[in-house]
Amino acid sequence: MSVFCQKCQKEAASVHVTEIAKEGSKVELHLCEECAKDHGMPVLQSPSVFALFKELMDKTNTVTRTRDRQCPQCNMTFGEFKAKGRFGCAHDYEVFLSRVIPLLERVHGASEHVGEGDSAAPAAAAGSPPPPARAAAPETSGELKRLRRDLQRVIKNEEYEEAARIRDRIQQIEKQLQDGGAADG
């Protein structure tokens, strides 16, 4: 594999492409970023997930401090929580959100509270009835929305293992929706 860009022969090749021609023959190209653009390489364009995941990948080599993340309020780390089984303050649920969600899923089989009329809930939420679960589609799209939100949050927190897990789940649901839509149509 060539180290330099096959086109300009100056820059290091960072984009590696395998083009398959109509006849079935393969052409390998090793280009620098500039030349790759000129060559008309498609830009990753799927809106949310891929852009977010690219952002995430760009950061991977700079950060590995997920495990040492600390709650700014009570100094709890997730490691300490795992050892003791008790959180230090209410903020921990938000600070360790990306790990709390799978934990709750494991323990409760759910990660969202269902509580109409909770005395402590904000007035608007307390009075409104729970959303009716009619068809599968609105539920799925609700889950997608939630997953995308979660993904943004874990990327912000630089928790990549969790991000990858959520990304896979999103792709799985998107595929299901597409397949389902095609079958119905």
Added chain:
Amino acid sequence: MAELPRSFFSSPENAGHWMAHDGPDHDVVVSTRIRLARNVQNFPFRSRLSEERAKELEGHLKARLLGLDVARDQTYFGLEQLHDLDRELLFERHLISMELARGSGPRGVFFSRSRNLSVMVNEEDHLRLQVFGPGQDLAGLLEKLREVDQRIAGQVEYAYHPRFGYLTSCPTNVGTGLRISVMLHLPALVYSKEIEKVFNATAKMKLAIRGFYGEGTSYLGDFFQVSNQVTLGRTQERLLGDVSKVLPKLVEQERNVRRAILEDQGKGLEDRIHRAFGVLSHARRINSQEALDLLSQVRLGVCLGILQGPELKAVNELLVMSQPAHIQILEKRDLKEEERDLVRARYIRQRLSGPSAN
């Protein structure tokens, strides 16, 4: 030093009022306890609460709880100010947990005897509200508890998250913070070793089976607490339904096995029950574990009509009164273990040969 109203605790009439001795399923369903776990906003959870802030929070909550005026007989006891014996007494009555009784730091309990209500302060969570009742009136108890919860919420800002609900120190309680525990007497299922199957079946239904004193305790005298395992993702009503749905099945299973044992080895069972009664009626020394085991058999004997003498109410009372701290308040002094065993044996003898037993 604050004093518990010991005369209340030493009176057997008060001991069994939260246990069922009549009603449709009293032969199996003993009592129900429902609790809610709550924390106060802007205070760290218990594991990160400094002595100073724990004290501040206790004072804050004590004033608000007493200000609720839930009942004329409401009282509050700071655990640090109580004698060891009084703490054990509250624990044996299930009014406080083992963690609160034997823990340390500023903590307390608010309770109303007439309303069978207790609120623990600075336990694993800042607040643990609980109500008790005989039998299985789950909905009625939940209603009572909710009312208290709402009144406290009017005074105190709870830690609440839009997605996770009520936040708790341990994530196993998050969401509703609700735990419904029903105490069952299952001697036949234990004897026939079918209890294992019950454990497996209830685990599949997301229900937990715990020991006599609740979480983390082993079972004693064939008494078990069945409770909901999950607290998140289901409404309070749904959780209530999950537990109440399984109760008739457990009652039915226990009764079927009781009948089967009676048919299979009638005289053998009768013999065991009469022997248990005999030991309790005549022993000169008995420890609390043996007393509980024998009282369990006597309870079964009374429910099956094998024993005509003692009333179920008296047996229930003895189950409470024969515990170590209760034995000591009967004597009005601290007793060594050997002394307790003598006093316990004497007390049980007297109660079983009293006017309620022939």
